Amino acid sequence: MSFTKNDRTFPPRRLRGEKAMMQSGVITSDMVAESVSSALRSAVSGLSAPGKRVARCVGKNARTIRNIMEGANAPSAATLIQLMREFDEVHEAVLCLADRNSVKPSGLDNHRIQQIMSILSGGEHAEINTDPDPRLARTISSQKP
Known part of the structure; x- marks a missing residue:
């Protein structure tokens, strides 16, 4: 399957604005996409066809999961919850984004x-x-006694 030439392209990230958002505590969809992507890739590293396996596991399209794993898209809320259920690494990554490193x-x-x-x-x-x-x-x- 070949990629289309009309695939989405994103404007370059503005580093200064991103640093300001991180310091103010704002979580962007880019931050979520990057965090979930790295956690998911570490969870399925070493598997053959990891995108397809994850897609079957959470009941989503393989292309959707591949975009999430590449960091092109942040998962939807429902997909994120399913990923958190299935993969501890994703659960921990989301807790870290929320500044909740452990549930007290x-x-x-x-x-x-x-x-x-x-x-x-x-x-x-x-x-x-x-x-x-x-x-x-x-x-x-x-x-x-």
Whole structure:
């Protein structure tokens, strides 16, 4: 299959404007395309026909995936979510773009973790909240045997 002469061409990137956007925290579609592209290429490196395999995996056209892998296009929201589901590298790249390098547990989760650690370390009496809604909280009392 040959490429058409009317394929999209993009104007050259303006380096100064891009640096200013990075410093202000603005995420551009070029940044998303580059980040997802590199993550996806590292995820499927070493496979034969990686574009076709990824396309089958997420249910998209091979040309669409090839454009994403080359960094020509940023994926649509639905495609990005599917790629994040299938490839941990893409998931991590998107979290880095959002300045969320790891998902942190909430305060309620931290409280439950502390309660469980108390039980496991042999605490006398601990209560575990099994329902996330405190109004409907059921507690389980456990005592040291």
